[in-house]
Amino acid sequence: MSKRVQRKKKSPALALRPFWFAICVIAIAAALGGYYAATWPGFFPKRIVVSGNRTVPSQEIAQRAHIAADANVWLLNTGAARRRIEAIPYINEAWIHRSLPANVRIDVTERSPYAVLESSSQTVLIDRDLRVLQQLDRSVTLPKFIVPAANVPAEGAFIKAGAVQRLRDDYDVLTQAHVIVRSLSYDKFGDLLATMPTGVRLLLGDDTDLQKKAALIPPILSQVAAGGRRIAAVDLRAPKTPVVEYR
Secondary structure: OOOOOOOOOOOHHHHHHHHHHHHHHHHHHHHHHHHHHHHOHHHOOOEEEEEOOOOOOHHHHHHHHOOOOOOOHHHOOHHHHHHHHHOOOOEEEEEEEEEOOOEEEEEEEEOOOOEEEEOOOOEEEEOOOOEEEEEOOOOOOOOEEEOOOOOOOOOOOEOOOHHHHHHHHHHHHHHHOOOOOOEEEEOOOOOEEEEOOOOOEEEEEOHHHHHHHHHHHHHHHHHHHHOOOOEEEEEOOOOOOOEEEEO
16 A cells, blocks of 8 residues: 655745845845935925915915925825914815925915904904914904903814804804894893994893894884984893884
């Protein structure tokens, strides 16, 4: 009875043994090629173009991107550069595009001033998302949200105070009802107060039913204006029985 001789399979390392020298040469060549490509001056930034900005200078955006003059643009961490640019208070979003051989284009969208927030300690310009755009030391033609106790964060941060968020939403409701106001605040009882550009005060009470109250304001103002009388205030705290105060 013959015995079968079972051959052992060669291990992968043993099978590749004849090619080790060639593999080492290829690996070294690849490493040298990678190093050369990474340090080749031809991939250093030749031109950085910024577009989409109106408020923030292009130079500031390019500097915040922090693209070194002797760095390979194709190894640039675009995510980190984008986040640095978006940390600028007025920048909403940023995109970084690269093209051969080493051109960089930065596209941005900017935030728009929406209102002024006045606290007991400072006055700042904010956008619709309640991001602090800048400290304010001059008068602007934007609605003013007055919240004395508001904790105002640094420029570029977002305001989390619930009272400010409510005033923002209340302002939107009034605007949708074509009621233009100059300032909004809450009294010590939490009732909503508004002042129109004409100086007319609106006593709006609880803002949970603000949409219904806001719809009453234009007809009341139109009716009184037709009579030639000057209004000092409109009290809508009891919307079923509005009260008009005259000057």
